[in-house]
Amino acid sequence: MPLAGVPECVQIVEVGPRDGLQNEHAEVATADKVAFIDRLTAAGLAVIEAGAFVSPKWVPQMADTGEVFRAITRRAGTRYPALVPNLVGLDRARACGVSEVAIFGAASETFSRKNINQGIEESFATFTEVCEAARRWGILVRGYLSTSFGCPYEGTVPVGRVATLAARLLDLGVFEVVLGDTIGVAQPGQVAEVVGAVRKQVPIEHLALHFHDTRGTALANVLMALQLGICTFDASAGGLGGCPYAPGATGNLATEDLVYMLNGLGVETGVDLEALVAASRFIEQALGHPLPSRYLRAEQARMRKTMSSHD
Numbered sequence: 001m002p003l004a005g006v007p008e009c010v011q012i013v014e015v016g017p018r019d020g021l022q023n024e025h026a027e028v029a030t031a032d033k034v035a036f037i038d039r040l041t042a043a044g045l046a047v048i049e050a051g052a053f054v055s056p057k058w059v060p061q062m063a064d065t066g067e068v069f070r071a072i073t074r075r076a077g078t079r080y081p082a083l084v085p086n087l088v089g090l091d092r093a094r095a096c097g098v099s100e101v102a103i104f105g106a107a108s109e110t111f112s113r114k115n116i117n118q119g120i121e122e123s124f125a126t127f128t129e130v131c132e133a134a135r136r137w138g139i140l141v142r143g144y145l146s147t148s149f150g151c152p153y154e155g156t157v158p159v160g161r162v163a164t165l166a167a168r169l170l171d172l173g174v175f176e177v178v179l180g181d182t183i184g185v186a187q188p189g190q191v192a193e194v195v196g197a198v199r200k201q202v203p204i205e206h207l208a209l210h211f212h213d214t215r216g217t218a219l220a221n222v223l224m225a226l227q228l229g230i231c232t233f234d235a236s237a238g239g240l241g242g243c244p245y246a247p248g249a250t251g252n253l254a255t256e257d258l259v260y261m262l263n264g265l266g267v268e269t270g271v272d273l274e275a276l277v278a279a280s281r282f283i284e285q286a287l288g289h290p291l292p293s294r295y296l297r298a299e300q301a302r303m304r305k306t307m308s309s310h311d
């Protein structure tokens with residue numbers, strides 16, 4: 001039984017292969033991306049954001065998303081969404097048999113322009129086209145709202161604007177609105193304030209949260225959000241991540257750290273923590289630098305100690 005006041009189960013949306021790898025300077029071989037995603041599938045993640053059909057000039061790290069989708073082993077029951085900024089992206093996704101995409105708007109004008117070269121109003125016109133085409137083709141759409149807790153260029157973002165834009169995304173027909181803490185500034189008090197305002201316009205079951213862990217508050221934010229009734233959280237294996245258009249943004253909340261906390265609370269996730277650590281260790285080796293997840297670091301230290309005591 002879970003702790004009183006928190007949901008019995010939580011859905012984790014694994015964003016490491018997209019939000020994580022889009023921010024890596026080293027070139028990651030397509031085969032390594034595929035092997036990473038297949039390992040995440042084996043670890044029981046029910047939703048794995050596998051790439052982004054964005055401009056290769058803007059984000060070269062995602063240029064091979066089509067090849068990745070063609071090569072991964074898709075398990076029945078597991079969802080593999082991808083980011084699409086416009087109709088060109090949606091077409092590319094459809095050509096690879098993608099059945100779920102995510103549009104990504106922002107709650108601040110400057111970030112929207114820097115990230116997708118469109119202001120907020122213009123971007124909603126584009127999203128309307130994407131959602132209409134997706135509906136015709138039977139493709140599900142998730143809707144991110146970046147900078148919901150603060151903008152790297154404008155600072156504070158008015159809560160009322162976040163709520164209005166979240167409601168507009170839902171009106172476009174997205175099945176879920178994801179409030180993004182793009183630069184990891186949110187803290188639990190602010191989570192209560194923002195979710196409290198947004199839920200008046202977007203039913204809580206259509207809301208998800210996407211925390212970056214720049215200031216070490218992501219797990220505390222999740223604990224607050226669980227008590228508010230949120231049941232879907234984004235996270236990245238090993239704490240990979242960042243955003244190329246958000247200076248200073250570090251990795252997402254690490255999936256291992258999230259699963260460890262949820263296991264302790266008695267909340268079901270369906271994720272095998274040991275297999276997840278194996279997936280993170282695999283991509284860590286491919287990248288050639290350590291990943292920040294606290295749980296992963298502790299496991300690595302424990303394994304080293306066990307091995308040295310066998311010497």
Ligand code: HMG
Pocket residue numbers: 019022052053054055056058059083085086088089090092104115116117144145146147179180181182183210242243244245
């Ligand atoms: P643009 O330059 O304004 O695009 O970029 P355009 O429409 O003028 O087209 C220019 C060229 O790009 C054309 O080709 C298009 O065909 C091509 P050309 O005629 O020059 O040969 N093009 C494309 N190619 C491939 N795929 C496409 C595509 N669209 C146009 N989809 C655009 C506008 C939106 C494309 C660009 O700004 C872009 O790709 N931006 C993506 C940036 C990005 O991926 N950011 C990171 C993800 S968001 C994030 O991390 C936040 C999140 O995690 C939540 C959070 O943390 O809060 C989601």
Ligand code: MG
Pocket residue numbers: 019180182210212242243
């Ligand atoms: Mg992000």
